Amino acid sequence: MKIAVLSGKGGTGKTIVSASLSAVNQKSQYVDCNVEEPGGYVFLKPDLRHSVPVHVAVPDIDEEICSGCGDCAGACRFHALTGADKQIRLSPEICRHCGACYMVCKPGALTVSERTVGVIETNDDRTFVQGRLNIGEFSAEPVIKKIREYIREDVASILDCSPGMSAGVIQSLRGCDYCLLVTEPTPFALHDLKIAVSVVKRLGIRFGIVINKAYADYSPVRDFCENEGIEILLEIPFSEDIAAGYADGILPVANNPEQTECYINLYRNIRERAGK
Amino acid sequence: MLYKSLQEHKGASRKVKRIVFISGKGGTGKTTLVASLSRIVSSKILADCDTGTPNLHILAGGQVIEERESGETNQAVIDRGKYLSCGLCRRICRFGAVSENYEVDLLYCAGCGACTVMCPAGAVCLEKTKTGMTYIPDTDKGLFSHAISGSGGDVAGKPVTGAGEKTGSRIGGEEWLLIDGPSGTGHSVIASVNGADAVVAVTEPTKSALCALERVLAAANRFHVPGYVCINKYDLNPGITAEIEDFCRQTGITVIGKIPFDLEIVSALCAYKTPFETGLLNITSEIEGIWERLSYRLSEAGR
Numbered sequence: 001m002k003i004a005v006l007s008g009k010g011g012t013g014k015t016i017v018s019a020s021l022s023a024v025n026q027k028s029q030y031v032d033c034n035v036e037e038p039g040g041y042v043f044l045k046p047d048l049r050h051s052v053p054v055h056v057a058v059p060d061i062d063e064e065i066c067s068g069c070g071d072c073a074g075a076c077r078f079h080a081l082t083g084a085d086k087q088i089r090l091s092p093e094i095c096r097h098c099g100a101c102y103m104v105c106k107p108g109a110l111t112v113s114e115r116t117v118g119v120i121e122t123n124d125d126r127t128f129v130q131g132r133l134n135i136g137e138f139s140a141e142p143v144i145k146k147i148r149e150y151i152r153e154d155v156a157s158i159l160d161c162s163p164g165m166s167a168g169v170i171q172s173l174r175g176c177d178y179c180l181l182v183t184e185p186t187p188f189a190l191h192d193l194k195i196a197v198s199v200v201k202r203l204g205i206r207f208g209i210v211i212n213k214a215y216a217d218y219s220p221v222r223d224f225c226e227n228e229g230i231e232i233l234l235e236i237p238f239s240e241d242i243a244a245g246y247a248d249g250i251l252p253v254a255n256n257p258e259q260t261e262c263y264i265n266l267y268r269n270i271r272e273r274a275g276k
Numbered sequence: 277m278l279y280k281s282l283q284e285h286k287g288a289s290r291k292v293k294r295i296v297f298i299s300g301k302g303g304t305g306k307t308t309l310v311a312s313l314s315r316i317v318s319s320k321i322l323a324d325c326d327t328g329t330p331n332l333h334i335l336a337g338g339q340v341i342e343e344r345e346s347g348e349t350n351q352a353v354i355d356r357g358k359y360l361s362c363g364l365c366r367r368i369c370r371f372g373a374v375s376e377n378y379e380v381d382l383l384y385c386a387g388c389g390a391c392t393v394m395c396p397a398g399a400v401c402l403e404k405t406k407t408g409m410t411y412i413p414d415t416d417k418g419l420f421s422h423a424i425s426g427s428g429g430d431v432a433g434k435p436v437t438g439a440g441e442k443t444g445s446r447i448g449g450e451e452w453l454l455i456d457g458p459s460g461t462g463h464s465v466i467a468s469v470n471g472a473d474a475v476v477a478v479t480e481p482t483k484s485a486l487c488a489l490e491r492v493l494a495a496a497n498r499f500h501v502p503g504y505v506c507i508n509k510y511d512l513n514p515g516i517t518a519e520i521e522d523f524c525r526q527t528g529i530t531v532i533g534k535i536p537f538d539l540e541i542v543s544a545l546c547a548y549k550t551p552f553e554t555g556l557l558n559i560t561s562e563i564e565g566i567w568e569r570l571s572y573r574l575s576e577a578g579r
Contacts, residue, residue, distance in 0.1 A: 009331070010459045011303010015484070036460040037300055037491060039484045077350055077388050077402075093463075098370050098388030135495045138463045141371075163302040163459055164326075170383050174372075186545050188307065188331040202383065215539065218546040247482040247513040 001156045001276040004176040004205075008192030010163030012184045013212035013236075016246055018160040019043045020253045022127075024263045027155045032130035033172040034162040035118060035143045042249045046128035048121045054131070054146045058095045059102065060113035061088055072101035072110060094138050118143040126150055140168030148174075156267075156276075165199050173200070178274040179207035180233070185218035193221065197230065206273055208233040210266070231273075234266050292321065292450055293574055296472040298457040298465055298496060299479065300488030305508035305535070306478040308545065310456045311335035312552040312563045317571075320452040325468045332456045335550055350387030350402040352380045358399035365391040365400055452571075461488070461495045469496045474574055475503045476532060481516035486523065493529065502573075503529050506566060509537035530573075533566035535559065 005018040019040050022030035032040040041048070059072070059081070068086025075081075080095035081088060092115055102110050118133040120143070129150045131143040140162070151157045161172045173179065179200045183193045193209075200207045208231045211221060215238030225232050236242070242252045242259070252259035299306040307324075310332060314322055324332035352373065354365070359378050366374045368391055373384035382405070391400045455472070458464040469475055475496045479489045493503055505524050510517045517534070524531050536558055541551045551559050 009302065011301065036462045037488045039301070039487065042483045042487060075389065075393065096386055096388060098386065098390045099368065100388050100390040100393055103390060103393040133462065135461055135491065136463065136466055136498065140462065167386075186542065187334050187548060188545070191331060191334055215542065243512065246484075247516055249483040
């Protein structure tokens with residue numbers, strides 16, 4: 001079973017929810033898909049023994065064979081290849097590795113070369129997997145695609161997604177059985193929640209809501225869920241203890257039996273709704 | 277009030293000073309700080325470059341005076357009357373965008389056109405599609421530009437540089453351009469920092485935020501733009517606040533301000549008001565102090 005935890009707005013508590021869900025369930029795998037800014041390791045403190053670079057294919061131009069015709073630059077929709085005065089230049093950071101350039105090159109001047117764009121790190125039994133994108137890289141997608149190879153089929157995988165609704169997030173949601181949307185009772189979070197809900201509905205994945213830091217008497221989030229027929233699976237009241245623990249990298253389930261009970265129930269409810 | 281649309285403006289005599297606000301980790305208070313500054317900085321334009329999930333307009337308000345399609349991409353379309361079910365497009369597509377039924381899922385299609393090159397029946401073509409919209413509302417706190425990208429659309433760079441460029445000229449004498457930057461540490465953050473006069477990283481005293489701060493400052497550092505740090509909710513954890521201050525000292529970054537936490541700020545946000553409007557002296561004086569220090573340093577730097 002694959003559960004994606006996402007939010008739209010950053011800072012609502014995706015990591016604390018996904019890491020807690022994983023922590024209360026021995027037979028689970030935590031997968032950090034927030035490759036620009038992985039954060040689960042702060043709380044789960046894994047022993048990361050394995051590190052695998054993520055390579056992508058970019059074209060290498062053999063200047064002796066290249067005729068300077070510019071067909072490759074014409075085929076490149078991302079302007080990674082540009083040609084002027086019969087000189088073809090590559091900007092490797094914006095190459096999307098689609099392969100169109102190789103297909104149109106008649107002299108066969110392009111060969112496949114590898115670039116490293118990030119890394120996948122895991123512990124021994126892969127109960128913890130994280131992807132890390134190198135700073136400045138254009139797209140998180142190659143790292144997220146690679147992460148998916150490490151998702152285990154024998155246990156539940158909890159995917160901690162990036163904030164926002166970028167192509168990287170969409171890639172993370174692919175093939176998931178359930179989406180857990182973590183929100184908070186503020187206008188910013190509601191705005192972004194609506195965006196996230198529209199995408200998850202578009203993808204046709206079952207989903208439910210967790211309202212985190214439920215301190216304010218702000219009803220629009222609950223009203224939205226009620227009007228749309230969206231199930232609120234859990235409300236976590238704002239707690240200074242939880243906030244203090246979070247700041248120090250401590251999960252609420254580490255020292256709070258009530259919170260542990262909440263997450264055990266949450267996991268069970270997700271399983272039922274995902275039909276697993 | 278008469279004003280010109282951004283595209284009509286000509287002949288800016290002096291370049292507006294750009295300050296980009298970033299965070300690395302979400303929820304540290306970046307947008308809230310920009311919204312607060314919008315209440316005290318009189319001569320400014322606002323731009324929200326967090327295009328996937330923009331929030332600044334929620335507090336800035338205003339009536340939209342201009343909207344335009346921003347950003348365009350290509351998407352593959354398969355002609356149902358021509359395709360041969362040979363499967364070549366499905367094998368070629370590196371983005372997994374072609375389904376078993378030979379339908380292109382536009383959420384995954386990157387518009388590369390590789391499928392159009394190889395299709396033996398010429399059944400695939402690329403069509404242009406908009407990736408987002410830019411809105412320009414006129415608010416009682418100044419001119420403001422924000423953009424929203426289509427969900428899942430890979431618009432890193434386009435609306436970011438677009439929103440920044442559109443507001444790059446000096447309009448009617450505005451001195452400052454305050455940019456609510458994208459979250460994360462990726463390409464879109466770097467694109468928003470490029471050409472800025474200063475970067476302010478808004479952080480909070482949590483281990484998660486400190487890790488993110490190190491990464492986002494490394495990303496921003498590529499352009500040698502002066503960097504500052506603002507520690508929001510600083511009194512929630514004095515120990516980690518001290519760690520952040522140590523990190524800044526070691527890396528030569530100035531802590532431009534430390535804003536205390538108050539639940540009244542949350543209530544204010546829920547009432548669509550910024551922290552500056554809470555009237556809490558410890559909050560308002562700190563925000564004013566941040567602006568005083570920041571504007572002074574940038575004005576001095578420009579001499």
